[in-house]
Amino acid sequence: GIQVEQSPPDLILQEGANSTLRCNFSDSVNNLQWFHQNPWGQLINLFYIPSGTKQNGRLSATTVATERYSLLYISSSQTTDSGVYFCAVGATSASKIIFGSGTRLSIRP
């Protein structure tokens, strides 16, 4: 099955800093999502991005499907950005998606 690796596993930054989170996957996919799990456990959809680049405010994501990786950029970090960021991927015919182990981001005020 598809393997998903996220890096780094943990990241501690000061408020206002920028960060880049990476997701590598082992096989061709046509479904890739980024989620943010807040401290209350809610999983929030950030991007559906099987290829290309998208931006939403201070967040942007890029997926290079041919090289099997995706990057999530967070600029001007705020304390509310803290939590765990998950990447999840799926193949064309699959009914399920595979999650990476996540990156735990802590933003210090």
Next chain:
Amino acid sequence: SQTIHQWPATLVQPVGSPLSLECTVEGTSNPNLYWYRQAAGRGLQLLFYSVGIGQISSEVPQNLSASRPQDRQFILSSKKLLLSDSGFYLCAWRAFGVTYEQYFGPGTRLTVT
């Protein structure tokens, strides 16, 4: 718009007791439905998924079971809970035939004592 509900939000149950968690989706038809479990500080583990009424695929052998009695209702059950069943249970849905994007419910935090 689509909405997903889960209840209860929190649950404390003794070892050996039964379990029933319910998930319902509004605003869509024939969704794919999923149950995940997340242990404290860990990633998400897919437990079951369903592509239609009465159709259940199990990903992990365990003492849990799932049922889909109606199109937009997904139930997770156990006859006898184990300590290892403690965790955060999340239900998710995906619209059939559209993008593959999944959306998650608010979750149920289960503590088995």
